[in-house]
Amino acid sequence: MSLIVTGTIGIDTIETPSGERREDLLGGSGVYFAAAASFYTQARLVAAVGDDFPQEFLDSLNDFEGLDIAGLEVRKGSKTFRWGGKYHEDMDHRDTLFTDLGVLEEAPPPVPEAFKDSSVVFLANSHPMVQLNMLEQFPDAKLSVADTMDLWITIAKPELTNLLSKVDGLVLNFDEAEQFTGHRNPVTAGRHLLELGPRFVVIKKGEHGCILVHKDGICALPAYPTEDVVDPTGAGDTFAGGLMGRLAAAGGHDLGSFGSVREALAHGTVMASFNVESFSLEKLRSISRKDVHARFDEYADMVKIG
Amino acid sequence: MSLIVTGTIGIDTIETPSGERREDLLGGSGVYFAAAASFYTQARLVAAVGDDFPQEFLDSLNDFEGLDIAGLEVRKGSKTFRWGGKYHEDMDHRDTLFTDLGVLEEAPPPVPEAFKDSSVVFLANSHPMVQLNMLEQFPDAKLSVADTMDLWITIAKPELTNLLSKVDGLVLNFDEAEQFTGHRNPVTAGRHLLELGPRFVVIKKGEHGCILVHKDGICALPAYPTEDVVDPTGAGDTFAGGLMGRLAAAGGHDLGSFGSVREALAHGTVMASFNVESFSLEKLRSISRKDVHARFDEYADMVKIG
Numbered sequence: 001m002s003l004i005v006t007g008t009i010g011i012d013t014i015e016t017p018s019g020e021r022r023e024d025l026l027g028g029s030g031v032y033f034a035a036a037a038s039f040y041t042q043a044r045l046v047a048a049v050g051d052d053f054p055q056e057f058l059d060s061l062n063d064f065e066g067l068d069i070a071g072l073e074v075r076k077g078s079k080t081f082r083w084g085g086k087y088h089e090d091m092d093h094r095d096t097l098f099t100d101l102g103v104l105e106e107a108p109p110p111v112p113e114a115f116k117d118s119s120v121v122f123l124a125n126s127h128p129m130v131q132l133n134m135l136e137q138f139p140d141a142k143l144s145v146a147d148t149m150d151l152w153i154t155i156a157k158p159e160l161t162n163l164l165s166k167v168d169g170l171v172l173n174f175d176e177a178e179q180f181t182g183h184r185n186p187v188t189a190g191r192h193l194l195e196l197g198p199r200f201v202v203i204k205k206g207e208h209g210c211i212l213v214h215k216d217g218i219c220a221l222p223a224y225p226t227e228d229v230v231d232p233t234g235a236g237d238t239f240a241g242g243l244m245g246r247l248a249a250a251g252g253h254d255l256g257s258f259g260s261v262r263e264a265l266a267h268g269t270v271m272a273s274f275n276v277e278s279f280s281l282e283k284l285r286s287i288s289r290k291d292v293h294a295r296f297d298e299y300a301d302m303v304k305i306g
Numbered sequence: 307m308s309l310i311v312t313g314t315i316g317i318d319t320i321e322t323p324s325g326e327r328r329e330d331l332l333g334g335s336g337v338y339f340a341a342a343a344s345f346y347t348q349a350r351l352v353a354a355v356g357d358d359f360p361q362e363f364l365d366s367l368n369d370f371e372g373l374d375i376a377g378l379e380v381r382k383g384s385k386t387f388r389w390g391g392k393y394h395e396d397m398d399h400r401d402t403l404f405t406d407l408g409v410l411e412e413a414p415p416p417v418p419e420a421f422k423d424s425s426v427v428f429l430a431n432s433h434p435m436v437q438l439n440m441l442e443q444f445p446d447a448k449l450s451v452a453d454t455m456d457l458w459i460t461i462a463k464p465e466l467t468n469l470l471s472k473v474d475g476l477v478l479n480f481d482e483a484e485q486f487t488g489h490r491n492p493v494t495a496g497r498h499l500l501e502l503g504p505r506f507v508v509i510k511k512g513e514h515g516c517i518l519v520h521k522d523g524i525c526a527l528p529a530y531p532t533e534d535v536v537d538p539t540g541a542g543d544t545f546a547g548g549l550m551g552r553l554a555a556a557g558g559h560d561l562g563s564f565g566s567v568r569e570a571l572a573h574g575t576v577m578a579s580f581n582v583e584s585f586s587l588e589k590l591r592s593i594s595r596k597d598v599h600a601r602f603d604e605y606a607d608m609v610k611i612g
Contacts, residue, residue: 090490184396187533208514211531219608220528225517227493266611302525305572305606 001142001255003248004044004115005033006134007124007237008104009053009072013084013097014231014279022231025280026057028081029124029147032234035284036241036271037122038066039292041249043241044118046071046134048109050078050102063285073109078102091232092206111137120248120255123167124237125149128159135166143247143256145169147240153180165197168256171240174205186211187218200261202243204236212265216258221265224273224299231279235272238284242271270296307448307561309554310350310421311339312440313430313543314410315359315378319390320537320585323397328537331586332363334387335430335453338540341590342547342577343428344372345598347555349547350424352377352440354415356384356408369591379415384408397538398512417443426554426561429473430543431455434465441472449553449562451475453546459486471503474562477546480511492517493524506567508549510542518571522564527571530579530605537585541578544590548577576602 007030013023030047037043043066053074061069081104084097108130121138123131123146131146138144144167152160153176160180164170170193172180177189190201190213200214207229209222246264247255254260270292277283313336321327336353343349349372359380367375387410390403414436427444429437429452437452444450450473458466459482466486470476476499478486483495496507496519506520513535515528552570553561560566576598583589 185533185535187531191533205514208511209526209528211528217608218531219610220515220531221609221611222515222517222526222528225493225524225526227491227497229491262610300611302523303527303609303611304525304568305527305609 001119001248001251002042002044002117003037003120003122003244004046004111004118004138005030005037005122005124005244006046006108006131007031007033007126008081009047009049010081010083012082012233012280014233015086015097016231017087017089017091022279026060027083027233027280029237031061031281032237032275033122033124033241033244034067035061035064035281036238036275037245037248038064039271039289040066040242040245040267042066042068043245044068044071044115046109046111046115048073048075048078048103048106050074050080051076053080060281060285071109071112071115075103075106078106085233087232091229108133119143119251120244121145122240122244123147124240128152128156128163132159132163132166135163143168145171145244147171147236148176150176150179161196164193167198169200169202169261170198171202171204171236171243173236174203177201177203187213199256200258202261202265204239206232206235209269210239210265212261214258214261217262219258219262219265221269222303224269224295225302226273226276229276232276233279235276238275239268239272241268243268266299267296270299273299307425307554307557308348308350308423309343309426309428309550310352310417310424310444311336311343311428311430311550312352312414313337313339313432314387315353315355316387316389317359318388318539318586319403320539321392321403322537323393323395328585332366333389333539333586335543337367337587338543338581339428339430339547339550340373341367341370341587342544342581343551343554344370345577345595346372346548346551346573348372348374349551350374350377350421352415352417352421354379354381354384354409354412356380356386357382359386366587366591377415377418377421381409381412384412391539393538397535414439425449426550427451428546428550429453430546434458434462434469438465438469438472441469449474451477451550453477453542454482456482456485467502470499473504475506475508475567476504477508477510477542477549479542480509483507483509493519505562506564508567508571510545512538512541515575516545516571518567520564520567523568525564525568525571527575528609530575530601531608532579532582535582538582539585541582544581545574545578547574549574572605573602576605579605
């Protein structure tokens with residue numbers, strides 16, 4: 001099934017605890033998500049950039065065979081979203097150094113006609129009103145899932161609550177689940193979020209893995225245990241990309257069932273594990289589907305029970 | 307195979323974030339470990355208490371069919387070890403309210419002759435010199451594993467390092483692995499610890515599960531996702547008890563291999579998940595092997611991949 005994602009495209013500056021600083025990196029939630037999802041299915045990206053967006057970044061995106069950037073609007077006279085972040089020693093937390101919203105302050109990009117038949121919709125992190133407007137353009141979607149962040153829980157909780165009544169799934173961080181519900185226990189937090197409408201909630205715990213709270217069951221997975229963490233930026237987005245890409249590729253009437261989401265979580269975990277091994281998309285650009293399958297098998301062996 | 311454990315027996319006072327305070331609870335690393343291990347194999351406990359130790363606690367221990375307390379010495383004129391702890395809101399950290407070492411400041415208890423043929427030795431947390439003296443009483447042990455804690459890393463690192471050159475395995479917390487090695491990444495920390503001698507290191511991450519770094523492979527497991535956390539005291543000890551109990555029960559020449567430890571970790575996870583559902587041994591006293599098997603199957607289903 002075809003998968004559409006709306007999210008940001010950014011030009012990032014990253015500082016890591018080792019003191020390394022990299023500027024002008026291709027980033028953004030939509031970019032990381034779509035690149036990861038493209039290993040599984042056709043991933044359609046809807047996002048806007050300014051006319052300062054480098055041609056080499058467009059070339060980078062085009063290098064991903066399964067990634068369709070027909071919905072990438074280059075807006076004349078606008079500036080691309082720019083973000084800078086500095087990671088703490090633990091690599092799990094970061095400070096934002098700067099945010100230049102640029103084109104994100106303008107009207108969202110239109111959805112190309114050719115994308116209107118998308119069956120699976122992923123609403124990467126943005127204002128819940130923007131996510132809702134996007135969702136309403138796909139009344140026949142078979143599966144819709146949203147991501148969010150602390151900012152929207154703080155300043156737009158009613159709109160986010162409304163969005164939750166209209167999507168099948170929600171993906172968010174451990175801290176955000178607590179912030180939203182007041183419950184630190186992820187299973188309890190997940191159950192409260194289910195009461196707002198979605199069929200499932202995926203709670204991301206970074207290096208500690210994830211927990212799925214689904215109307216039909218609960219599941220937990222560890223992260224892929226790796227020593228090779230260069231830059232965690234985009235880990236959550238590539239996790240969601242692998243998850244949704246796998247769900248869309250599997251398709252069928254089982255879409256969004258407990259079994260289908262549980263199975264897809266492991267693919268999200270694998271894609272995130274590749275992503276953190278480099279800055280930007282460098283690692284994802286260097287691997288093939290064969291590498292993904294090999295790591296999936298290795299990961300499955302690492303968490304094998306009995 | 308017979309399993310012997312030396313560790314503490316304590317009378318605990320616990321305060322939980324909900325404001326509940328419970329005094330005079332049966333606790334201690336040896337008690338929690340042996341109770342959990344007794345669901346899998348004969349668990350022999352070597353530990354000392356004072357003559358203030360209540361008869362009802364002896365009765366409680368005797369209620370565990372697989373638990374042999376012939377090595378429990380009641381020392382006249384001595385006081386039982388007492389400890390008080392108060393948990394933080396996150397249930398993952400705690401403050402020590404008081405510690406009365408009592409009998410722990412005296413000579414360690416002797417190992418009964420009938421226990422000298424034990425094949426599997428677990429050295430629960432105590433001073434590494436005490437652990438080493440205990441280990442030396444079992445020159446023919448097939449498998450020996452030690453636990454430790456931050457205090458010994460701070461004040462007795464050379465002795466602990468010496469102990470590591472003589473045991474097959476080490477179990478310790480995430481923070482302690484970092485404290486010992488200077489490496490926050492658990493895989494990196496585990497590899498450094500392997501260089502000191504053991505064949506495997508199990509890094510416990512509490513509610514986030516565990517990571518096994520073995521000379522022959524790496525494995526990660528999530529904790530059992532539960533909403534029902536009443537008191538985490540003894541979670542690490544019951545985890546180790548389930549792990550070692552299962553290893554001893556499986557026996558064979560494969561003892562301590564990557565496959566055997568990986569398989570046993572899931573049993574440790576299950577025993578810890580029961581333990582946190584009550585104060586002291588209340589939950590473990592209320593369950594049967596059938597309950598353990600049922601939760602094991604449920605847990606295996608929760609972390610199933612593919």
